[in-house]
Amino acid sequence: xxxxxxxxxxxxxxxxxxxxxxxxxxxxxxxxxxxxxxxxxxxxxxxxxxxxxxxxxxxxxxxxxxxxxxxxxxxxxxxxxxxxxxxxxxxxxxxxxxxxxxxxxxxxxxxxxxxxxxxxxxxxxxxxxxxxxxxxxxxxxxxxxxxxxxxxxxxxxxxxxxxxxxxxxxxxxxxxxxxxxxxxxxxxxxxxxxxxxxxxxxxxxxxxxxxxxxxxxx
Amino acid sequence: xxxxxxxxxxxxxxxxxxxxxxxxxxxxxxxxxxxxxxxxxxxxxxxxxxxxxxxxxxxxxxxxxxxxxxxxxxxxxxxxxxxxxxxxxxxxxxxxxxxxxxxxxxxxxxxxxxxxxxxxxxxxxxxxxxxxxxxxxxxxxxxxxxxxxxxxxxxxxxxxxxxxxxxxxxxxxxxxxxxxxxxxxxxxxxxxxxxxxxxxxxxxx
Numbered sequence: 001x002x003x004x005x006x007x008x009x010x011x012x013x014x015x016x017x018x019x020x021x022x023x024x025x026x027x028x029x030x031x032x033x034x035x036x037x038x039x040x041x042x043x044x045x046x047x048x049x050x051x052x053x054x055x056x057x058x059x060x061x062x063x064x065x066x067x068x069x070x071x072x073x074x075x076x077x078x079x080x081x082x083x084x085x086x087x088x089x090x091x092x093x094x095x096x097x098x099x100x101x102x103x104x105x106x107x108x109x110x111x112x113x114x115x116x117x118x119x120x121x122x123x124x125x126x127x128x129x130x131x132x133x134x135x136x137x138x139x140x141x142x143x144x145x146x147x148x149x150x151x152x153x154x155x156x157x158x159x160x161x162x163x164x165x166x167x168x169x170x171x172x173x174x175x176x177x178x179x180x181x182x183x184x185x186x187x188x189x190x191x192x193x194x195x196x197x198x199x200x201x202x203x204x205x206x207x208x209x210x211x212x213x214x215x216x217x218x
Numbered sequence: 219x220x221x222x223x224x225x226x227x228x229x230x231x232x233x234x235x236x237x238x239x240x241x242x243x244x245x246x247x248x249x250x251x252x253x254x255x256x257x258x259x260x261x262x263x264x265x266x267x268x269x270x271x272x273x274x275x276x277x278x279x280x281x282x283x284x285x286x287x288x289x290x291x292x293x294x295x296x297x298x299x300x301x302x303x304x305x306x307x308x309x310x311x312x313x314x315x316x317x318x319x320x321x322x323x324x325x326x327x328x329x330x331x332x333x334x335x336x337x338x339x340x341x342x343x344x345x346x347x348x349x350x351x352x353x354x355x356x357x358x359x360x361x362x363x364x365x366x367x368x369x370x371x372x373x374x375x376x377x378x379x380x381x382x383x384x385x386x387x388x389x390x391x392x393x394x395x396x397x398x399x400x401x402x403x404x405x406x407x408x409x410x411x412x413x414x415x416x417x418x419x420x421x422x423x
Binding site: 040194205207 | 237238239240241242243244247248301302303304305308309312313341342343344346347348351352355395396397398399401402403404405406408409410411412413416
């Protein structure tokens with residue numbers, strides 16, 4: 001398949017590069033397309049969990065996009081949602097087994113949210129919007145790009161929540177002991193669910209004040 | 219009976235799908251522009267959940283969990299199919315959603331056209347799969363408890379989406395900083411509502 005697209009255009013043509021880079025900031029799946037919020041908020045208490053989740057989602061979306069794109073001409077459109085769900089579910093089961101085997105602690109903390117990758121709207125959204133209508137190679141790039149765009153937001157949220165909530169990054173103490181002697185306290189509020197929503201709200205605020213095109217009329 | 223009621227209340231207020239676990243956020247944010255549509259979607263979610271959670275409970279109990287197959291043949295007690303639970307649960311949900319879609323299309327075409335693309339997307343509403351997965355993880359004792367949990371979670375989601383829709387209808391009249399309009403302010407309001415819902419923590423009946 002890649003050789004076929006190679007003849008028509010180079011493997012990393014400007015168009016393909018754009019497919020990859022656009023979701024990172026310009027058309028970010030979380031802050032612009034508003035997809036895949038659920039897991040983004042629930043597992044961002046610690047940076048480690050967020051990174052594991054980002055890698056899992058990127059793997060599922062990239063491979064899934066590739067598979068759906070290869071099958072796109074054979075899937076009857078009436079039952080496409082079920083076909084897509086089966087592909088995603090099979091990939092997620094594999095990811096779940098791999099996580100259980102290699103990073104058991106993180107897998108325990110993520111609990112049901114690994115299974116909920118199946119219903120992560122980013123994946124279905126990309127299948128519907130992109131993979132069903134495009135060649136495998138662009139689909140793969142699009143999948144990786146969207147997965148990373150999702151991952152970046154996850155890592156940003158987790159960074160602030162872990163830093164302010166526990167005073168640690170990746171489990172290592174960052175805030176020096178002397179701060180605590182002066183009366184600095186970890187903000188336990190950051191660990192609670194509502195602060196995740198407010199953090200995302202603030203990220204969207206910052207992104208939109210930099211990029212005026214995204215402002216909604218309302 | 220008291221136990222069922224306890225699970226029911228707990229899943230509405232304390233373990234609220236939206237405010238405590240962020241499940242079903244996509245449709246929660248996208249369809250909450252008017253109260254009418256959001257109530258329609260909320261009721262559809264309640265309806266799907268009250269069926270899928272007990273069905274998934276039976277599937278989990280009699281087919282998937284370790285040793286569950288022993289009712290067919292005692293020699294199969296060692297079989298553990300729990301890795302298949304994701305795919306089984308999502309299949310049940312997807313077929314249920316198809317059914318709800320047909321019913322709504324038949325009896326309420328107006329609601330059908332206003333829900334638009336979001337009706338098939340109930341299939342990927344995390345609240346519904348999340349309900350089944352939490353049911354599996356928390357190991358409810360019998361099908362009654364699972365049903366109470368499914369109903370309660372669905373109603374909790376319905377309350378959340380109707381509440382945010384009512385607030386968003388009013389907020390269009392407010393002067394919000396331009397970059398925060400729409401999505402941004404909705405996130406922050408949801409966070410504040412989550413803080414309010416935390417006041418229910420620790421309630422037992």
